[in-house]
Amino acid sequence: MSQPPSFDGLPEFLAAARRLSVSKAALDLNRTPGSISQALQRLEQRLGLPLFHRTTRRMSLTEAGQALLETVGPAAQAIASGLEDAAQSAQAPSGTLRLIVERLALPHVIEPVLPVFRQAWPNLNVEITVSNRHEHFVTEGYDAGILIGSYIAQDMIAVRLCQPYRWAVFGSPAYFRAHGKPQQTRDLIQHQCIRFRRPEKGDIYRWEFLENGSTVRVDPVGAITVNDGELMRSLAVKGAGLIYSSTFHTSRELAAGTLEPALLDCSPGSDGLFLYFSKTARHQPKLRAFIQVCNRVLEL
Structure with missing residues (x-):
């Protein structure tokens, strides 16, 4: 399917704006510098204003270019994330789900959820470590942990597993x-x-x-x-x-x-008790499958 005309030149613009270099943008997009320059010129002609200041040694954004970047950049990131989410959702959960959980979660979460989860995904392995020491959660290779909310680091994503x-x-x-x-x-x-x-x-x-x-x-x-x-x-x-x-x-x-x-x-x-995980792990199919079963079994 051909790209809509309104999008012509935007990938080249975003790459050049990010690197402030036509040659580096060309490397990022696996294109020639000449094709990048031509795409930028066509975009500027269509908009009727310059987007870059160019000299023989450096390149910088004009005021109009900066405004366009602030508008288009987040939208491009949202599109990329949406495509990534769609690709991830198409993958079946596989491998081993490694969880570190505090003991309190055993009767209230693990015992009711795990049998249902294994029945739904029999080819997925589960490894559970029972511990209150979660400070090395990422470096020890866990996919997710279960802990009291007030103890969870602020840079983690948390999903509630019980009523307040x-x-x-x-x-x-x-x-x-x-x-x-x-x-x-x-x-x-x-x-x-x-x-x-x-x-x-x-x-x-x-x-x-x-x-x-x-x-x-x-x-x-x-x-x-x-x-x-x-x-x-x-x-x-x-x-x-x-x-x-x-x-x-x-x-x-x-x-x-x-x-x-x-x-x-x-x-x-x-x-409350929360399942928590890093932002980089949020798209794992095995983790998403576990969250879905938790929501169903725990009626959250």
Whole structure:
């Protein structure tokens, strides 16, 4: 199919504007410098104005050329991305999908999703690493990870895998009967808190609240420190102290009535589990297939 006349000269213009050199534009487009110059001249004649300042040593954009580049450049990039998306979507998922996931995602995401995913794509292999240490996600060759949203680097693309949840203090009914429920964050100093040491950083996690419109961070005081969330919740169920967790992490205990929330009105906001990946990985057919199954199974 022939190229629309209105597009004549635009590929040559964009290449020359990017490189500010006819000879380099010719190399990029696998053309002769003469054909590039002729295409630029025809475009300038059609528009009725010069697009480049030319000397024997250098080339630069005129004001009109700069304006055209700012208008046409993003559109050309959008067209190129659209063509790439179309080409990628035509490819069937293949190879091995490598995921690094935090333990919390196992019962809530991996266990319900993986059997359906394998049934849909039986020729696709899956490798799952369970870890809370995601700082070397890219260099270790993972296609995607599953992590709490607030821990994900800002340059990653994130897809929500659960409904938003809230952070709060949780304790057993027996603990609250014996010691009462904290009504304000300053009441926490009167309670035994089970502290959580983050495995990925080694520090004690500070409890964060929103009180009177301001963020309040509390260094919990208590005789017990753990680095495992499941153990922390189990100890709280047994009345060993209060914990700082979320309505998602404690969903099973809340449903069973073995834990109750406190200071829920001081929750710093909603969070959730997210599948995250780099921008360069977003077009992988195997990753797109996994996202589609997650959306279907988790009813997002």
